[in-house]
Amino acid sequence: MPPFSSLDIFVGLAAIAVAGFAVYLFWRASSGSPSREDDEGVSILVEDEYTTSSLLSSPRRRQISVPEVTTHLQSTEIERARSNLRTLTLRKELLSMVLRRLFEAEDEGEINRDERVRLSRGYETELRDLNEELKQSELIMTLHELETIRDDILKKFEATPPAPRTE
Structure with missing residues (x-):
């Protein structure tokens, strides 16, 4: 070798x-380590009654860090996104109706295929751009909903009284 x-x-x-x-x-x-504290947030002391060592001795205490709540959106942005969502949805329906009417006109023989393609080209690009704007507004509204859910969960967590200590 x-x-x-x-x-x-x-x-x-x-x-x-x-x-x-x-x-x-x-x-x-x-x-x-589970007891280390992050740079930001509020730490809460919680008793852990279900560890294997707690079966033989008293409950173990551990730190849980609750992050500080930051909102990424202002109420004006949310209202603007909500308004945009309504108007963009209406514009999308109108563009869809125009495109459908062009296809119907082709089927009925009022226009030929080339005319339909030429006429619908501008509407299709406008519809694509509109869909992008619609996605952006939907993302803003989804972010707002998720922030609201997160705030509710944190409020419920903070309002929960600590478990009674058993010795």
Whole structure:
């Protein structure tokens, strides 16, 4: 068997380096302690009654960090998006009706295929642009709904009284 070539040695060293880096990343990701506090947020002390050590001794306490609530949207942006959603939906319906009428006119023989394609080209691009604007407004409204749900969950979590301590 011939001795190892420099390519074999290089590939072997590269594989060892990649494996070492993967082990380092895994170790770094799993070394996070549950009691460490993030840079932002409010920490709450919670008793954990269901750990294996709590079966033999008193309940264990651990820190839970509740993030501070930040809203990304102003009420004017939300109202503008809601208004845009209504008007854009109406414009989309109107453009769809125009395109449908062009297809009907072609079917009835009032215009030929080339005329229909030429006439509908502008409406189709306008409809595509309108769909993009509609998606943007829908994303803003969805973000607002998700922020509202998050606020409700955090309020319920903060309003929940701590479990009675059993000793």
